[in-house]
Amino acid sequence: MNRVVHPIEQESFRRLRARLDTSHFPPLTRAVVERVIHSAADLDYATDLVTDEGALEKAHAALHAGAPVVVDVEMVAAGITRRETVCRLKDARATPSLTRSAHAVRLAYEQVGPGALWVIGCAPTALEELLTLDAAPALVIGLPVGFVGAAESKAALRESGLPAVSNISEKGGSAVAAAALNALLYHPVSHAQKAPKENS
Structure with missing residues (x-):
């Protein structure tokens, strides 16, 4: 089922593109960059975001093939409008060595x-905990915010070599x-991705 785009959203993206040329980005990177900028009304994300088109292509395929989506907090889940998500924060407990968010990642x-x-x-502690696990993720969208640990946890994510x-x-x-996740959800699936592979 095709997504119906509201006229206000259409006008918002038109204005975004009038102020910022995103045409040089490859397709999925452009989709992520534009939707993140749209969500925050912050053009600086065009140079602040770090993405890899190959990783996004694999993640896009995995997402549309039904891979689970895990979020750290319900506010992230609330923003993902077309997919069920897993959030275990309500079940998690803090310990002297583990924050509640980190425990939720383990769960x-x-x-x-x-x-x-x-x-x-x-x-940031959720992202740090994820990096200690053998999670073999299809993608990590690591965009925690804050003055304590946020930039450092994102640097560690980039250094990990995980698709991110x-x-x-x-x-x-x-x-x-x-x-960023919605950008992958909304981006069309190509015919090649939809077509099942035939056995040779």
Whole structure:
């Protein structure tokens, strides 16, 4: 089913593109960059975001093939409008050595196993914990926000070599993390992706 785009959203993207040339980005990178900028009304994300088109292509295929989507907080889940998500924060408990957000990541990994898309927009400790697990993610959207640990956790994500969307600065948040995932959800699936592979 095709998504119906509201006229206000159409006009917002028209104005965005009038102020910022995004035509040089490859298709999925452009979709992510534009939707994140749209969610925050912040053009600086065009140079702050770090993405890889090849990783996005694989993540897009995994997402549309039904890979689980895990979020760190309900605010991220609320922003992902066309997909069920896993959030275990309500079940998590803080300990002297583990934040509640980090414990929620452990619980979610026990539930979904490898191959999920992880969307972290609030807690740097959730992202840090994910990096200690053998999660083999399809993609990590790591966009936590804050003055303590956010930039450092995103740098660690980039250094990990995992397929990821991150940003360099301390900014981020639930809305932009959800927007990055929505960009992949809304981007059309090609005929080649839809067609089942025939056995030779």
